[in-house]
Each structure stands twice: as C-alpha cells, then as structure tokens.
Amino acid sequence: MRDLTLVLLSAGSSSRFELDIKKQWLRIGHDPLWYFVANKLQKTGFFSKIIISSSKEDIEFMKNYGNFTYAEGGDTRQQSLKNSLKFVETDYVLVSDIARSCIDNSFLNKIISLSSDADCIVPYLPVNDTIVYDNDTIDRNKVKRIQTPQLSKTSSLRSALNTDKEFTDESSAIIDSGGTREFIQGDEAAHKITYIGDLNKIPCLEAPSNDTLSGNGFDVHAFDDKGEMYLGGVKIDSDFGFKAHSDGDVVIHALIDALLGASGMGDIGMMFPDNDDKYKGIDSKELLKLVVKKIYSYGFIIVNVDITIAAQKPRIGKYKMQIRETLAKILHCEMQRVNVKATTTEKLGFIGRAEGVGVIANANLKYFDWQKIK
Numbered sequence: 214m215r216d217l218t219l220v221l222l223s224a225g226s227s228s229r230f231e232l233d234i235k236k237q238w239l240r241i242g243h244d245p246l247w248y249f250v251a252n253k254l255q256k257t258g259f260f261s262k263i264i265i266s267s268s269k270e271d272i273e274f275m276k277n278y279g280n281f282t283y284a285e286g287g288d289t290r291q292q293s294l295k296n297s298l299k300f301v302e303t304d305y306v307l308v309s310d311i312a313r314s315c316i317d318n319s320f321l322n323k324i325i326s327l328s329s330d331a332d333c334i335v336p337y338l339p340v341n342d343t344i345v346y347d348n349d350t351i352d353r354n355k356v357k358r359i360q361t362p363q364l365s366k367t368s369s370l371r372s373a374l375n376t377d378k379e380f381t382d383e384s385s386a387i388i389d390s391g392g393t394r395e396f397i398q399g400d401e402a403a404h405k406i407t408y409i410g411d412l413n414k415i416p417c418l419e420a421p422s423n424d425t426l427s428g429n430g431f432d433v434h435a436f437d438d439k440g441e442m443y444l445g446g447v448k449i450d451s452d453f454g455f456k457a458h459s460d461g462d463v464v465i466h467a468l469i470d471a472l473l474g475a476s477g478m479g480d481i482g483m484m485f486p487d488n489d490d491k492y493k494g495i496d497s498k499e500l501l502k503l504v505v506k507k508i509y510s511y512g513f514i515i516v517n518v519d520i521t522i523a524a525q526k527p528r529i530g531k532y533k534m535q536i537r538e539t540l541a542k543i544l545h546c547e548m549q550r551v552n553v554k555a556t557t558t559e560k561l562g563f564i565g566r567a568e569g570v571g572v573i574a575n576a577n578l579k580y581f582d583w584q585k586i587k
C-alpha cells in the first residue's frame with residue numbers, strides 16, 4: 214500500500230447551494246458534513262495524514278472536532294489545493310471535494326490500489342444523453358464526467374499547479390503540463406453536492422439529530438456618567454450610558470454569549486476581543502448580526518431566546534416590545550420566540566445601588582433539517 218496523504222477541499226462558499234447554511238456544515242446526526250466525510254475516510258486507515266482545506270474562520274470552529282491538519286483555503290478550488298499541498302510529505306496524494314460526500318470504501322480502494330504509472334488516476338462516468346456543443350451534436354462516447362477523488366503523484370501535481378492557468382480538476386492541470394492520466398470507472402454515489410436537489414442523489418447521508426442545544430450568557434456593565442444607552446439594540450432615554458469598549462449593550466452581549474454557548478463557538482471575547490480597535494464604540498447589533506450569520510451558516514436554527522434584564526434603573530417595561538422586535542429581526546425569527554423579562558434586585562447589591570445593569574440570556578438551537586427542503 215502506498216504511503217498516502219488525503220486532501221479534502223472544503224473552502225468553498227456554497228454560493229450555488231442557495232441557503233444560509235454552507236453545505237459542508239449540513240448535519241449528519243450531530244456531525245457536520247465535512248467531519249462526517251473526514252472521519253469516515255480516516256477510519257479506512259489508508260492515509261498517513263488528512264489535510265482539510267477551509268476558510269480561516271471555519272478552521273477555528275473545525276478545530277473543535279477532529280485532529281486533522283487544517284490548511285487555509287484560497288479564492289479558488291485550485292488555490293485551496295495549492296495551499297494544502299504545502300503540507301503534503303508523501304509521494305502520492307489523493308484529492309477529493311468534501312462535497313463528494315458519499316465515497317464508498319471499495320471505490321476508494323480501487324483508485325488507490327490501481328497499478329499504474331500515470332501521474333494521475335481519475336474516476337469518470339460516461340455520458341448517456343445526447344450532447345450538443347454550441348449547435349453541434351458531438352460524439353458522446355468521447356465525453357467523460359470527471360469525479361474526485363483523484364490520485365496524483367505529488368511532484369507532478371505540484372509542478373502542474375505551478376502556473377497562472379486555472380483548472381477545475383487535478384488531472385486537467387497535469388495533462389496541460391505534459392503529464393499522464395489514467396481513467397478509472399467512477400461511482401454515482403460520489404456525486405457532488407452543488408445544488409439543494411443533489412441531496413436526493415446521494416445515498417449515505419442520515420438525518421440531522423433532533424436534539425435541542427441550549428446555551429446561557431451573562432453580562433454586566435457599569436454605568437458611565439456620559440454617553441448614550443442602548444439595551445437590546447434599542448436607544449434608551451437616559452442622560453448616561455455604560456462603560457464599555459463597544460456601545461455597552463449588555464443585553465446583546467449576554468445574548469451573543471448564549472448563542473455562542475449553544476452552538477459551541479466559545480464566547481464573545483474570543484470572537485470580538487475588547488482590545489481590538491475595530492470594535493471600539495461599535496453598535497452591538499452589528500456584532501449580533503455577525504454571530505447570527507455564523508449560527509445559520511454552520512447549520513443551526515434558532516428555536517427561542519429568553520432574556521432577563523436586572524436593572525434598578527432604567528425602567529425597562531416600556532422598551533420590552535421594541536427590544537423583542539429589534540432582536541427578532543436580527544435573529545430571523547418570530548417575535549414570540551424572543552422573550553424579554555425585567556427585574557430589579559430590590560435595591561440589593563451593585564444593581565440595586567444603580568451602579569450598572571446585569572443580564573442573563575438563554576438560547577435554544579436546533580440543527581437545520583435539510584431533509585425537509587431537499
């Protein structure tokens with residue numbers, strides 16, 4: 214058996230998938246699709262190293278899952294591959310799209326154990342329909358649908374990609390650079406997820422888990438004798454604001470932590486460090502929008518949130534509905550799923566002495582159920 218590295222390309226933006234979720238984060242049970250694929254291929258024992266190419270932002274979250282080598286992706290599939298190849302130390306490398314998610318072990322075995330001296334081994338499927346190119350009907354027997362995984366000699370692939378030309382697969386780059394390729398029968402199961410409808414065409418994906426994931430958040434801000442006051446994204450009628458690096462919206466900060474807690478994405482300080490000038494005086498609604506975008510793109514939906522504002526002053530009652538409306542819009546959910554409660558602390562403690570405000574928030578998430586839309 215060859216000493217082999219696997220490169221899984223997962224840095225795409227899923228623009229043709231047409232949903233808020235990136236396809237690599239669809240859940241299979243509890244696992245994101247990329248992890249489901251990587252884990253399944255790791256279990257084959259065929260690879261001495263698995264390199265996963267992804268965006269910088271995704272890699273931070275991916276590290277929570279498996280002990281793989283993560284390589285930052287590029288603007289194109291080819292650039293993502295070039296970045297990944299820097300980590301390859303074996304003579305042969307198998308490259309596959311994470312979006313080809315149902316690669317069967319025996320198909321894989323056929324590719325990697327083929328005895329061939331070609332620079333690249335390429336699976337293909339024949340075309341059974343009539344093919345018209347421009348206005349000419351062409352010989353369909355000469356047309357091949359190229360799939361991944363493709364097995365390449367690492368040195369041949371590296372030098373083939375040392376070009377400004379852009380190729381859509383490894384074998385085309387290798388042929389262009391004077392190398393050789395050998396075709397091998399492909400597998401319908403290795404169909405690529407490009408559009409939502411492609412989910413109907415692949416056999417191995419089980420439904421997402423129906424579990425509810427819950428998270429809590431807690432934040433406190435002291436009053437400042439100047440500035441504007443914002444709570445839950447709503448401007449509060451007040452002669453003073455909060456001491457903070459941002460606009461001090463303690464409601465949104467607690468809510469962000471609840472969302473990050475439920476999704477397992479850490480906390481607000483990790484995402485928006487309070488020593489980063491970028492966030493100085495920032496409108497916290499903008500931070501919440503970024504978090505919500507992540508929540509949806511990583512495969513979650515928001516079930517409900519519940520917020521308790523502990524404040525001796527200001528009085529919150531008359532702002533509650535406006536806060537619910539404002540937050541519901543940002544969270545992309547109905548207002549009845551956003552509950553806001555307020556309490557004083559009966560004049561006890563720092564809140565009771567009107568030195569600041571404390572907020573507790575809870576958030577419940579579920580995995581996006583892609584089976585309902587496919």
Ligand SMILES: Nc1ccn([C@@H]2O[C@H](COP(=O)(O)OP(=O)(O)OP(=O)(O)O)[C@@H](O)[C@H]2O)c(=O)n1
Pocket residue numbers: 222223224225226227228229230266286287288289290291293294309310311312313405406407
């Ligand atoms: N800059 C890029 C673009 C694509 N890919 C990966 O290459 C594979 C094939 O790409 P495709 O299916 O087209 O995925 P996306 O680029 O995400 O899709 P779209 O073109 O619809 O945005 C995918 O596994 C994708 O993650 C990548 O690693 N880096």
Ligand SMILES: C[C@](O)(CO)[C@H](O)COP(=O)(O)O
Pocket residue numbers: 290310358359360361381382383405
């Ligand atoms: C490599 C590939 O999967 C072979 O068919 C394909 O070219 C990549 O997909 P994309 O849609 O062109 O990014």
